[in-house]
Amino acid sequence: MVAVTFSKGKAEFVKRKMPDGTVQDVCLCAHNVDFSVNWCIAQVPVHLLDEVIHHKGGYAPGKLTDYIKQGVSDNRCTYCYDKRVNHGKVTPREVNQRTREEFETKKPEIIRIGKSTESGHPYYYPVLIDFLNLCREFKTRVIFTTKAFPFGLQGALETTDFAEKRNDSIARLAKSVNMASGEELAERLIGINATLLYSVSNDSFEYGMVSQGFTNQWRINQAVKYHSQKVNTSLTIVCDVTQSIDENDKRGFALKRGLEERDKTGINIRILPIRINSDELALKVTGKNMRILRDHGHHGTKPLFETDSPSNGLAPYKRRGNNELFAGYFHSDFQNLFDSGIGVCGAVGDYEHCDKCLLCPEKVRFPLKDIPKIIYDQKPGKRPSAEGRALRKHPKLFTLRKKKGGEELKRHDVFDENEITTKDEELF
Structure with a gap:
């Protein structure tokens, strides 16, 4: 089997060049792990989940071509920044001697679980437990990002109530791996001083996850339970910060529900401004295509967009070098949340925001121009970047x-x- 090994992440490029020329680290996600060999299990619709598990992470022989033709092979989250294409392989990795050697040589103080794939899924539960044991042994703190980590066996059983056609695949899977109780898992996370981050967004953008029962409401429920057990738990809400809270609610984002739980239970809230990578997503999020969103008028012409928000004539979104769009400003509702101390992760306007994944109290905001340019080495046989x-x-x-x-x-x-x-x- 393939070993769980470390990969680089956001910390590699979210750094700050100081006036004296030195470069400071900002993001804590220098070491990252995923538990899937290749692809993300969030892409698998629930009616094919049993088949994938039975065939050790892949579809039945000869079936993938049929599923591609049927349009059911790629149910990734619409806003996924990895833009992965489902090739059917979500086989679990294993924690072995090579994984231990990674800890011994790199000695990570902090590691993020779930950089590119959903690693909190019950399918990876045995790998997760082995990995958490290593983290405890090496005194490594964990940033655990997830859409599918249940509050133990009980949380997994609850997915049946949320799954498409009340499918019980997740409940049966959790039983088969002897999943512990939520209370026991909470003790494990507290023992390594972890921060547990539930990604919450919009059910209509996450068909694979939602069909399996991991709806946004289910995630909020699990997060609140871990919070009640004193785990450092947060709702990371992916939403459109250029529009009002009410408009986000109308378009299906779970922002209001998250804020209500914060007011009721005291659970942490952090905001992850959505990045737009296609016209399809742009239309769903804002009702406008990418060209309109980034246009602020040229040579005295009127902007293509129309907005009543106090944006000082700025376009709602800006274009990155990879053609993704990121928020050009905070709507006043989000500016108020930010001013009240809510954490933000990502770029908005001319600034980069980092809340340290709420692993510590520090929050950072600095100009994007202070992020040093990084030149990536060309891999053999590939076209120059x-x-x-x-x-x-x-x-x-x-x-x-x-x-x-x-x-x-x-x-x-x-x-x-x-x-x-x-x-x-x-x-x-």
Whole structure:
């Protein structure tokens, strides 16, 4: 079996270049793990889940082509930033000697579970328990992001009430792996000083998860139960921060329900501004396509969008180098939440926000221009990246890629922004 190994993450590029030229770490997610060998189990509709589990993480032989034709093979979350395509393989990894060696050599103080795939799913429960045991042994704290981690066996049984056609696949799976009680799992998480982050958004964007019974309401219910057991638990609400709370509610986001639970139980709330990666998602989130959302008028022309919010004529969204859109400003409702101390993770307008995943009290907000440019190495046999092509136009910068003093410059090296033209900067 394939070992659970560490991968790099957001901490690699969310850093801050200080006025004195030094670079400070910001994000805590330097070490990350996923428990699936390849793909995310959130993509599997519930009526095919038993088949996938029976075939050790894959569809029955010869079935994938049929499922692709039927349009049921890719039920990933619409806003997924990994844009994965379901090839049927969600086979669990295993915690073994190689995993232990990762801990021994890298000695992580903090590690995130669930970077690219859903690792809190009951299918990965045996792997999770083995991994948490290693975290306890090496005194490693955990940031655990999930949509599908039950409050023990009882939470797994509750999925039947939320699943499509009351399917009980998750309940049967949890029983088969001898899932512990919620109280026992809470003790484990408290024992490693973990922060448990339930991703909450919009049922209409998450068909695979929702069909299995992991609806947003189910997630809120599980989070509240762990919170009641004194686990450091938060609802990470993915939503549109450029629109009002009421408008988010009308479009199906679970924001209001999360805020109500906060007022009732005291559970933590944090905001993850949605990133828009397609016209389909843009229309569902805002009712406008991507071109309209990022247009703020040119040469004195009127903007393509119309809004009553106090945006000072700014477009609601801005474009990243990867063509994703991110929020251009906070609606006043969200500005009020932010001012009240609610954590935010991600870029809004000209600023990057980091709440340290609520693992500690510190919250950071700093200009996006302070994030140093990172030049990624080209892998053998692959076309040079946009960053690499830009570098080739600038011999002075390209020289920095060569060995210097017998030591290769690493990914975190900071390049002089003045050497990159405005046109080239759009590639980054």
